[in-house]
Amino acid sequence: MKHILAKELKLNLKSFIIWSLSVGLLGLACILLYSSMQGEMKEMADAFSNMGAFSDAFGMSTLSIATLKGYFATEVGTVHGLGGGMFAAILAIGIISKEEEGHSGEFLFSLPVSRTKVLIAKGACVAVYLVFFTLICGILYALGFAALGEELPTVQFMTFMGRQMLMNFEVAGICFGISALSWKNRMGMGIALAMFFYFYDVIGRVVPDLKDYLFVGPYSYANAAEIFTDADTPVSAVCIAVAVTVCGVLFAFFYYNKRDLAS
Numbered sequence: 001m002k003h004i005l006a007k008e009l010k011l012n013l014k015s016f017i018i019w020s021l022s023v024g025l026l027g028l029a030c031i032l033l034y035s036s037m038q039g040e041m042k043e044m045a046d047a048f049s050n051m052g053a054f055s056d057a058f059g060m061s062t063l064s065i066a067t068l069k070g071y072f073a074t075e076v077g078t079v080h081g082l083g084g085g086m087f088a089a090i091l092a093i094g095i096i097s098k099e100e101e102g103h104s105g106e107f108l109f110s111l112p113v114s115r116t117k118v119l120i121a122k123g124a125c126v127a128v129y130l131v132f133f134t135l136i137c138g139i140l141y142a143l144g145f146a147a148l149g150e151e152l153p154t155v156q157f158m159t160f161m162g163r164q165m166l167m168n169f170e171v172a173g174i175c176f177g178i179s180a181l182s183w184k185n186r187m188g189m190g191i192a193l194a195m196f197f198y199f200y201d202v203i204g205r206v207v208p209d210l211k212d213y214l215f216v217g218p219y220s221y222a223n224a225a226e227i228f229t230d231a232d233t234p235v236s237a238v239c240i241a242v243a244v245t246v247c248g249v250l251f252a253f254f255y256y257n258k259r260d261l262a263s
Contacts, residue, residue, distance in 0.1 A: 004113070004118055004122070012125060015087075015090070016132070023080060023083035023133075027076040027137060030076050031076060034071050034148065072228075077225070080137060080141075081198065081224070084137070088171040088194070089190030090190050092172035093176075093190035093193075096179035096252065115257050138157075141157075156227055156228050160222070160228070163222040169245050171194055171218055173247070176252050177251040180252035180255050197219055201219035204217070221233070221237040221241060
């Protein structure tokens with residue numbers, strides 16, 4: 001099993017490096033740009049905070065983008081949330097189905113190793129890369145604060161990164177289950193799913209009738225504006241996230257062990 005894990009880590013290394021550095025460096029660039037835009041931000045903050053539903057959707061009604069903390073929550077929070085969700089979806093939705101699409105499953109499943117062990121190795125690969133994705137991005141963002149000589153709001157920052165990682169695990173869990181269903185890499189579906197979850201959260205914060213149902217989406221408990229204003233932890237949303245992640249993974253194991261594989 002460890003050899004399968006090592007192989008999966010190697011096969012997905014390039015994608016991991018590209019996504020983690022792309023998202024992390026883009027977030028770092030946004031932070032570093034703050035110093036050159038600080039004067040304009042003070043003028044823009046009042047205007048953005050009074051734009052009604054738009055301000056509510058992106059947290060600018062509760063946080064001032066004139067401060068680095070508020071700027072990070074509204075700008076970098078969006079970049080990391082969307083980028084992380086797409087990476088999790090792309091990584092997980094093809095990790096099982098690629099074996100049938102590329103006909104490598106004919107060799108893999110002829111080895112003296114059970115399907116369960118194969119899925120454990122593939123799931124572990126997804127988990128490892130999501131953890132390191134969060135660590136790399138978090139380090140780059142912290143370096144941005146240090147470069148500007150600003151104090152990092154450690155507790156809020158760690159809470160944000162932790163919930164973002166949980167959100168990525170939830171998206172990955174759903175896509176892992178879908179990957180077990182399909183014999184083709186549904187990368188487009190994975191990206192669409194991540195974007196749907198993101199825009200569902202944005203629209204839900206704009207439309208009053210949807211606000212009570214935000215907790216069903218992965219982005220509800222990972223919203224940067226709420227975390228950096230010390231809003232109450234959405235316990236129901238976190239519980240649903242854990243349940244959905246576990247169910248997605250268990251479904252993949254249950255279904256894949258019973259289905260006939262395409263030749």
